[in-house]
Amino acid sequence: xxxxxxxxxxxxxxxxxxxxxxxxxxxxxxxxxxxxxxxxxxxxxxxxxxxxxxxxxxxxxxxxxxxxxxxxxxxxxxxxxxxxxxxxxxxxxxxxxxxxxxxxxxxxxxxxxxxxxxxxxxxxxxxxxxxxxxxxxxxxxxxxxxxxxxxxxxxxxxxxxxxxxxxxxxxxxxxxxxxxxxxxxxxxxxxxxxxxxxxxxxxxxxxxxxxxxxxxxxxxxxxxxxxxxxxxxxxxxxxxxxxxxxxx
Numbered sequence: 001x002x003x004x005x006x007x008x009x010x011x012x013x014x015x016x017x018x019x020x021x022x023x024x025x026x027x028x029x030x031x032x033x034x035x036x037x038x039x040x041x042x043x044x045x046x047x048x049x050x051x052x053x054x055x056x057x058x059x060x061x062x063x064x065x066x067x068x069x070x071x072x073x074x075x076x077x078x079x080x081x082x083x084x085x086x087x088x089x090x091x092x093x094x095x096x097x098x099x100x101x102x103x104x105x106x107x108x109x110x111x112x113x114x115x116x117x118x119x120x121x122x123x124x125x126x127x128x129x130x131x132x133x134x135x136x137x138x139x140x141x142x143x144x145x146x147x148x149x150x151x152x153x154x155x156x157x158x159x160x161x162x163x164x165x166x167x168x169x170x171x172x173x174x175x176x177x178x179x180x181x182x183x184x185x186x187x188x189x190x191x192x193x194x195x196x197x198x199x200x201x202x203x204x205x206x207x208x209x210x211x212x213x214x215x216x217x218x219x220x221x222x223x224x225x226x227x228x229x230x231x232x233x234x235x236x237x238x239x240x241x242x243x244x245x246x247x248x
Contacts (some may be wrong), residue, residue, distance in 0.1 A: 004226050007032035009135075010083050012075075012128065014066060014120075015093030017044025018190060020143065021210035027219060029057030035090070036060045036079065053200060066120035067112070076127030085134035088222045091142035093119045094161075096195050099154040110157050117161035118168065125172055129181075137224035140179035145148045146148055146187055146231065166232070170243060173230035182229040184221050188214045189236035221248070 011028050015021035015038030025035045029052040037059050039045050045061040052059045064071045079086055084203060097105075097113035122141060132138030147155050147163035166185060174185040189209075214235055221233065232241045 004221075006222075008085035010034050010036065010037065010085070011088035011090065011222070012036045012079075012124075013090045013092060014038045014124070016048060017041040019094040020211040020214055021090070021091075022048055023210075024218055025059065025178050026055065026057075027212070027215040028056045028088075028164045028222075029059060030200060031219065032057070034058050034060070036062060036075075037064045038064050038066070038075075038093070059152065059172055059200040066124075067115050069120070069123045071122070072102070072127050076131060077135040079128070079131055084131075085138075086131035087135045087138060088140075089124065089128055089140040090218065090222070091124060091140070091165075093120070094143065094195070097107055097157045097161075100156075101154060105157055113157040114160050114164070117158070121165055122168055125168070129172075129176075132181050133176075134176045135178060136180060138176075138179075139222040139224075139226065140169075140172070140181065140183045141184075141218055143186050143223050144169075144185045145188050146189070146202045146234075146236075163239075166243075167236070170230055175194055177229060182226065184229060186218060186221065187207070187232060187234045187236070191235075 003034045013021050013025045013028070013035055016025045016037035020044060022044065025048055026036050029035050035052065037045055037048055040063065042063045045063060049059050049061055061073060064075065066072065090101050097109050097115055116149045118170060123188055133139060142164055142165060145162045147159040148166050169185050176183055217235060228240070232243070
């Protein structure tokens with residue numbers, strides 16, 4: 001049985017061709033949400049569409065490189081023309097960029113990590129915020145990482161990008177505080193994904209949670225009755241965490 005609170009709502013999910021985004025898109029569609037699925041990989045999107053149709057759900061496939069910023073603007077215009085609003089945004093797409101001492105990171109690699117993990121999410125906010133505000137309960141969740149706080153050696157590009165993303169999302173949450181839009185962050189922790197395998201090649205993936213396991217918590221944070229904003233859900237600890245403001 002679908003969730004009546006979610007039935008008929010419209011969601012954008014980035015990085016939807018595999019991993020967390022793929023399984024989240026399926027789970028949302030199973031609840032009656034129309035999913036606008038973004039990814040570069042057409043084959044993965046087509047597989048997703050087949051599974052969603054098998055569940056009786058519906059999706060719009062958008063093959064898009066999120067570093068095509070004009071494409072993100074066109075997406076916002078297309079959503080406005082068809083639906084006039086957007087109910088949910090999930091900023092899931094991201095890249096590791098490899099592990100290396102800061103002084104050894106390739107310049108193009110650093111720029112790509114920041115472009116996808118930070119700038120693309122800002123462009124999504126810039127394009128889709130007016131549509132989220134048109135929803136009676138606009139919801140946005142962006143996926144982050146403990147790397148933003150641990151700042152471990154060799155993780156510099158990824159850590160810096162996730163710290164910047166958190167600052168961006170917290171700012172957006174503050175700017176929408178007096179509206180019906182609610183904006184939060186979620187740290188899924190180590191999961192059985194391609195990114196994790198790249199970071200930890202010697203790790204047994206079977207020891208890690210499957211990416212489908214985080215979908216229910218993300219959906220909880222996208223529900224109309226979820227009223228928190230500007231918070232971080234840390235899945236490994238199972239706790240919500242508040243950011244402590246600095247005293248100037």
